Amino acid sequence: MDRAPCRIPLVISLLLALIFPSMAEIKTLDISDDSRQIILFEKFGFGLKGTVNINITGVSVASSSSSSALAVDQANLGFFLISDESLIQAAYDAQQNTDSNAYPDCILMSPYVDLLFNFLKLSPPPPGGAFNDSFKVPRPDEYSLYFANCNPGSAVTMAVRTEMYNTRPDDTRDYLSVGQSPVPSIYTFFAVAYAAFLAVWIYLTLFQNRLSSHQIHHLMAGLLLSKALYLVFAAEDQHYIRKTGTPHGWDVPFYVFQVLKGVLLFTVIVLIGTGWSFLKPFLQEREKKVIMIVIPLQIVANIASVVIGETGPFIKDWVTWNQVFLLIDIICCCAVLFPIIWSIRSLRETSKTDGKAARNLMKLTLFRQFYIVVIGYLYFTRIVVFALKTIASYKYRWVSVAAEETVGLIFYLFMFYMFRPVERNQYFVIDDEEEEAAELALREEEFEL
Known part of the structure; x- marks a missing residue:
C-alpha cells in the first residue's frame, strides 16, 4: 500500500511541536476511537537523569476494514521520543521523499526517532491490552513524546498515564522541565x-x-x-x-x-x-x-x-x-x-x-x-x-x-x-x-x- 500521501499530515503534526512550550507534571488521558495518525502527548526538557514512564490500559484497536484482524499491524502502533533537531530533519526527509520509497512509511521506523515500544509488547494483547514501563532518555535534550498510528482506517481506544521527570542528586524527582525549574x-x-x-x-x-x-x-x-x-x-x-x-x-x-x-x-x-x-x-x-x-x-x-x-x-x-x-x-x-x-x-x-x-x-x-x-x-x-x-x-x-x-x-x-x-x-x-x-x-x- 502506498502511504506517501499520509506523510504530509505527519509532517505538519510533527512541526507543530516546535512552537509548543515544554509541558510538565503527571498527565492522564482517556482516548476513545481516535484515528489520528500522530498524537503529541508532552514536550519536556531532560537533564542527565531524565525518565519517561508510560502506563496504558484497556487498549483496543478497531479497523474500518472487514478483515480487521488482518488489517491492523500491531508493530505500526506505538510511542516514541524525538528531539526538536531530529524532528526537523525527519519532517524534511519525509517531505522530500513523498513520492519515493526512500523514507519509511511509518514514523516509528524512522532513524530519527527513539522508539519506546510498539503494541507488540502489550500484555495481554488487544483488546484489553496493557503496558507499564519506564525509559531513560538517551541523552540530555528536549524531547516530544508521541503516539503514532500507521494503520490507515484504524482507531485506537486506551487510557494513558504519562510521567516525565528528572532525578535530582538526592534521588528525588523534579517534574518541571529543565528550563522551567x-x-x-x-x-x-x-x-x-x-x-x-x-x-x-x-x-x-x-x-x-x-x-x-x-x-x-x-x-x-x-x-x-x-x-x-x-x-x-x-x-x-x-x-x-x-x-x-x-x-x-x-x-x-x-x-x-x-x-x-x-x-x-x-x-x-x-x-x-x-x-x-x-x-x-x-x-x-x-x-x-x-x-x-x-x-x-x-x-x-x-x-x-x-x-x-x-x-x-x-x-x-x-x-x-x-x-x-x-x-x-x-x-x-x-x-x-x-x-x-x-x-x-x-x-x-x-x-x-x-x-x-x-x-x-x-x-x-x-x-x-x-x-x-x-x-x-x-x-x-x-x-x-x-x-x-x-x-x-x-x-x-x-x-x-x-x-x-x-x-x-x-x-x-x-x-x-x-x-x-x-x-x-x-x-x-x-x-x-x-x-x-x-x-x-x-x-x-x-x-x-
Whole structure:
C-alpha cells in the first residue's frame, strides 16, 4: 500500500511541536476511537537523569476494514521520543521523499526517532491490552513524546498515564522541565515586588493624597492585588508540580486570579484611556460598548487559556483552543487602543475652542505617551515573549517568564506613575508663558495636520 500521501499530515503534526512550550507534571488521558495518525502527548526538557514512564490500559484497536484482524499491524502502533533537531530533519526527509520509497512509511521506523515500544509488547494483547514501563532518555535534550498510528482506517481506544521527570542528586524527582525549574522562584520574587508596590500605592491613595484620589485609583489598587495574588498562586502551583507532578488544587485559585487579573488589566487600560474619573466623571456610549466587549472576550480568552493549560496537545481540539485564544487576545489588544485614540482626538479638538491651550497640550502629551507605552507593552508580551519561548534553548525557557514579568512590572510602574494621585498634577500647573507657548505649539500642529 502506498502511504506517501499520509506523510504530509505527519509532517505538519510533527512541526507543530516546535512552537509548543515544554509541558510538565503527571498527565492522564482517556482516548476513545481516535484515528489520528500522530498524537503529541508532552514536550519536556531532560537533564542527565531524565525518565519517561508510560502506563496504558484497556487498549483496543478497531479497523474500518472487514478483515480487521488482518488489517491492523500491531508493530505500526506505538510511542516514541524525538528531539526538536531530529524532528526537523525527519519532517524534511519525509517531505522530500513523498513520492519515493526512500523514507519509511511509518514514523516509528524512522532513524530519527527513539522508539519506546510498539503494541507488540502489550500484555495481554488487544483488546484489553496493557503496558507499564519506564525509559531513560538517551541523552540530555528536549524531547516530544508521541503516539503514532500507521494503520490507515484504524482507531485506537486506551487510557494513558504519562510521567516525565528528572532525578535530582538526592534521588528525588523534579517534574518541571529543565528550563522551567527557576520559574517558581521568579514568580515568588515578583509576587513580593507587587505586594510592596501595592503597599506604596495604598499609602499614596488612602493617606498621603486621599483628597486627590479618584475611583480609578481604587480600581488600580484592585489590579495590583489581583496581580500579586496571581503570582503567589502561580508560584505555589509550579512548586507543587515540581515536587509531586500535580498542583494539589493550587491551579484553581491560580486560574481564578489569572482571569481576574486579565479582566482588570484591560478594564483599567480602557478606563484610563477614556480619561474616566481622572479627567471626566462619565463614559460615552461608544466607550461603554468597548468595555462590554473587552470584558467578556477576556473571560473567554482566559477560559481558552485554562483549557490549553489543563489538557495539553493530546486532545483533538487543542490547536483550535490555541487559535481561539490567539484571535481573542489580538481583538482585545486592538480594542483597548481605540479609547486612547478617541481621547487624543477629543483633546486635539477641544484645544482649538476652550482657550486652555497649555492644559490641553499637557493632557495630549500625557495620552500620547500612554498610547505608545501600551502599544510597546502589548507588542512585547504578545510577540517578543512568544519569540523567546520559541527560539530560546530548552535550558533557558525561564528567560521568557522573567522577561514577561519584568516588562509587565515596568509597564505597571510607568502607568501608575503617570496617573498617580497628586495634589497639584504637573500636567495642569501652568503659567502665562506656558499658555502662550502651548497655543503656538497647537497652531503649528494644526497647520502640519
